[in-house]
Amino acid sequence: MSALTTALSAAVMAQDAPNEEAALLDMQWVDYAMLIIYFIFVIGIGWIVRRSIKNSKDFFQAGRSLPAWIAGLAFISANLGALEILGFAANGAQFGFASVHYYWIGAIPAMVFLGVIMMPFYYGSKLKSVPEYLRRRYNKPTHLVNAGSFAISTVLIAGVNLYSLAIVLRALLGWGLVHAIIVAAILVLLYILAGGLMGAMYNEVLQFFVIIAGLIPLTIVGIIAIGGPVELMDRLADYPAYWYDPWSGTGIATSGEAANPIGDWVGIILGQAFILSFGYWTTNFAEVQRAMSAKNLNSARRAPIIGAYPKIFIPFIVLLPGIIAALLFPELGKDPSDESMTYTNAIPLLIADLLPTGVLGVAVTGLVAAFMAGMAANVSSFNTVVTYDIWQAYVRRNRGDHYYLRLGRWLTVIGVLIGIGTAFIAAQYNNINEYLQTLFSFFQAPVFVTFILGMFWKRTTAWGGFWGMLSGIISAGGIWVFATVYDEFFRSSFAQAMWMGIVAGAVDLVVTVAVSKRTEPKPDTELVGLVKGLGVATETRTEQTVWIKRPAVLGTGAITLAMAMYLIFIFWSPS
């Protein structure tokens, strides 16, 4: 992510120096009109939803009233920010299809796991947030470490998002950096302030369709420009095998040209998929909050699984344009000093090269929408965690509902202001982003193990959970120090992150078990609904829904489809 902002800002600096108006795109009035109409809709949605916000539950949890399809699409849209889109396109331009693993073996099984296995613990115990699980299952220190690090990281990442949006708007449209930051921040502020989580989520679903509507024509024109899908694959024959066969070069001992830069198979399956992806998709509150706003347990469980189905196909409109850009612009990424031809510029370059007026407006609106989706998800989870997990839990306990509703609105303003501040700081010191991202990844690395032990091993004690999580975080930091000293040890930064996850998870597991054996567990009465076997929602009720609405059925379908996607590369490969 931070590499992206660095590259983009460098690109802009280079273009900007002579004259401020050096825009990459030739936007006609139709294209601008679409952007403006979209902005009107965004604000309008906030204003419409505003009238149904009556209490704090409406504001922070969308009244727990949304149907599964809205929760599900908002769930993936919150993650389909522009940093994600431009970042994965850059990956495609650099390594071909090698990073499909992040989707098919990383995200999809994790989203299904959240819906089928973990959601009954969250939704069934009427939790308001994910960190709250740690407070009730373990103790206050465990909860504070998690809630605090989440609140800080999410609001700072909102700022990084905002800054990246401004950079792209400046490069594509020639807008001034300060104007772009302020305009985007005010739009996001207005619709969350008015509509709360529901305003954010309604907009995320709208954004989802606009993003898709922009990326599909771009990909199709790109494929045609190359000469069709067969020709495209044939031209990949000149590249290393992992470009068109994602499992190629993943042997542990593979080295040199053939080595898959994403990682070895142990790192991909155990580290990326099982520890990091599961940790992100099942415990990151900015994501889980969307599913938890559904109207009943069955909808909440189906939401992430409904989101998983479109997510399976996202690589074809994100990675594939990157690959097309690499084929159309052979000079892309070759010369590090040429800042306008960095990998992260793949999609903007493709838009400028291929899209005529009309579609151009849709694509630019989609890109702007993607940035706002990313930022809004961060701000709307920040205000919830700070209100419920910090303020209500530790500062002012028993106030009226109106107090917390007002607090939430103020925190939205504060969150956006911190975001704007971070965006301006990021504009000055690019390295700060990178260090922040690294620091937050330490906190995220072991968290899945702490949750899963809490849910499935009754014997886990409060202090076992705390010390396990803390030593996991510290060992993640240790791996980073090790990798900084021995910088040849891991084959890539991706592989380094995967093995950091494995080590942090293993240390967390060992320490949690060891400490739990020596400390007193909580009595069963305090763990009702939080631990398997102690009255979790799915255990106390029987499911009476048609088969197509059963999470296990839908989930099995999603995982099967994701695994079957790998078969594409058997039939679709260079001849």
Place this chain on the structure above:
Amino acid sequence: MSEQQRVTFNDRLLDLRFLIACLFTIFGVMVTITGLRATPEDIEKAAGVNISLWTGIGLLLLAGSFWLWVLLSPPQPATSSADLEEAAEHEDPWPSE
């Protein structure tokens, strides 16, 4: 849902499917018209395809499917979260035994 309450304009506005249908109808019309008026340069730029026309038609189809959905299952009358909670109790797919 035994009693048929009247669906107000407010309920329609709160229906996300309606909002999506509106936005994509507007976008669809704009892009289709742009496609119909595409210059040879526009078509040449997009690898010989009148991509605006095709995208416009695609957007209108998307909008149409949302219009159809709204028509086939009209929005429920607006409810406050308290009402919804009650409704959720009734509709709970997992009644306790």
